[in-house]
Amino acid sequence: MGQRTPYYDTHVEAGARMVDFGGWDMPVHYGSQVEEHHAVRNDAGMFDVSHMTVVDLEGERVRAFLSYLLANDVAKLKVQGKALYSCMLTEQGGVIDDLITYFMNESYFRMVVNASTRDKDLAWISRQATAFGVSVTQRAETAMLAVQGPNARTKVAGLLDERGRDTVLALKPFSAALVGSWFVARTGYTGEDGFEIVMPAGQAVEVWARLAEAGVRPCGLGARDTLRLEAGMNLYGTDMDETTTPLESGLAWTVAMQPVERDFIGRAALQAQLDTGVPRKLVGLVLEDRGVLRGHQRVLVEGVGEGEVTGGTFSPTLGASIAFARVPADTGAACQVDIRGKLLNARVVQPPFVRNGKACIEI
Amino acid sequence: MSDVPGDLKYSKDHEWVRLEEDGSVTVGVTDHAQAALGDMVFVELPEIGATLAEGDACAVVESVKAASDVYSPLNGEVTEGNQALADAPELVNQDPYGDGWIYRMKLDNEDDLGELMSAEEYLALLEDEA
Numbered sequence: 001m002g003q004r005t006p007y008y009d010t011h012v013e014a015g016a017r018m019v020d021f022g023g024w025d026m027p028v029h030y031g032s033q034v035e036e037h038h039a040v041r042n043d044a045g046m047f048d049v050s051h052m053t054v055v056d057l058e059g060e061r062v063r064a065f066l067s068y069l070l071a072n073d074v075a076k077l078k079v080q081g082k083a084l085y086s087c088m089l090t091e092q093g094g095v096i097d098d099l100i101t102y103f104m105n106e107s108y109f110r111m112v113v114n115a116s117t118r119d120k121d122l123a124w125i126s127r128q129a130t131a132f133g134v135s136v137t138q139r140a141e142t143a144m145l146a147v148q149g150p151n152a153r154t155k156v157a158g159l160l161d162e163r164g165r166d167t168v169l170a171l172k173p174f175s176a177a178l179v180g181s182w183f184v185a186r187t188g189y190t191g192e193d194g195f196e197i198v199m200p201a202g203q204a205v206e207v208w209a210r211l212a213e214a215g216v217r218p219c220g221l222g223a224r225d226t227l228r229l230e231a232g233m234n235l236y237g238t239d240m241d242e243t244t245t246p247l248e249s250g251l252a253w254t255v256a257m258q259p260v261e262r263d264f265i266g267r268a269a270l271q272a273q274l275d276t277g278v279p280r281k282l283v284g285l286v287l288e289d290r291g292v293l294r295g296h297q298r299v300l301v302e303g304v305g306e307g308e309v310t311g312g313t314f315s316p317t318l319g320a321s322i323a324f325a326r327v328p329a330d331t332g333a334a335c336q337v338d339i340r341g342k343l344l345n346a347r348v349v350q351p352p353f354v355r356n357g358k359a360c361i362e363i
Numbered sequence: 364m365s366d367v368p369g370d371l372k373y374s375k376d377h378e379w380v381r382l383e384e385d386g387s388v389t390v391g392v393t394d395h396a397q398a399a400l401g402d403m404v405f406v407e408l409p410e411i412g413a414t415l416a417e418g419d420a421c422a423v424v425e426s427v428k429a430a431s432d433v434y435s436p437l438n439g440e441v442t443e444g445n446q447a448l449a450d451a452p453e454l455v456n457q458d459p460y461g462d463g464w465i466y467r468m469k470l471d472n473e474d475d476l477g478e479l480m481s482a483e484e485y486l487a488l489l490e491d492e493a
Binding site for chain 2: 017033226292314316340
């Protein structure tokens, strides 16, 4: 038996197919992964993401600490509640994890990191934090719920009193606010509008029930994966890890090389890679032939070399198979993918594939 | 609870087999298998004329979640694939024992059918696996 979130019984009662996910018993779907996917694109769905880790960082020098710890620059966080997506790197520039940091106040930042990387993340962060006198506290007593879809914000607002409603509906994208005992962020992993809510574990089940009553559909990890892939969002451990730099992972936009005075862990390695030329890149693929792209399939780029699909699926929104692939930097607009010994044609595209319910690429 | 029709034969890999009047057999995946795999999005059929031995991976059913091999439950030669699945792989979910059949084959030896499980035996296997 794996670790259980406060929603475990709720999932089982709702008929979820439970699977092991990084040591946690999590729902993969509640009947139909595809219907759950469409619910998020067209209406509202909710995901138990309590397995993710909330880490609070406190201390007078917390901003200086994060400036050194993260490849993106926390100097961008000027307004309270604002969020920043960043990679945390090794000295060699490899990705330890991708995470979101929230600016609470000048001596307090909150971080949400992946479940599968929790132990190594906490060890790494704590090790680096010592020199800055920053305390690192994991918030384990919380539940975390992602409510996503074009109608998600209205459904969540419906659970709150007038003041809470006004606060959450006024939130700008990639911003968060404290609402009573909740921490509500206008963030997500689906390419749709919505909230991610951190709440006391004791409230979890009731909030879920009220959202379900309001027509929010429970969605599992299966739909979460097809939604994030369509949205062009990387998955840690699949699309990047410690053996790849963010520059090779489609995440150059999250690395702040300016200002040059800012030292951060991994900076020298990234600079060296930029100086000599980044050898590989992460691209989107759309399969032109029938079939399904999957992780680890071989990619052949004529006259250039070979690469590999990092993660692929069938896109329920587009009705075609899509993927991320790591390919040589010189890869052009077309490639072939080896699927069970057959070479099928694929088109190279710039993700995202789908955002806010609409296709971003032609099929 | 999975649907397990009494008039079919079953393999331990969750395929079903129906003996047709002309002596050929139809093969598909069971209701239990389709439910476990989830929403089908692609089916790769065996080639007509292919010679299969029991246990050969001969077709692939892919759900949004994953690709899964279909293993030939018997020895024989493929005579037909269900072309309807090219445009409607979801038939495997909707009607696993009917329109969602996968392929037909001519058996090398009809007696081999006796090696497969009855519905009762297959139900017992499902209970064991649960």
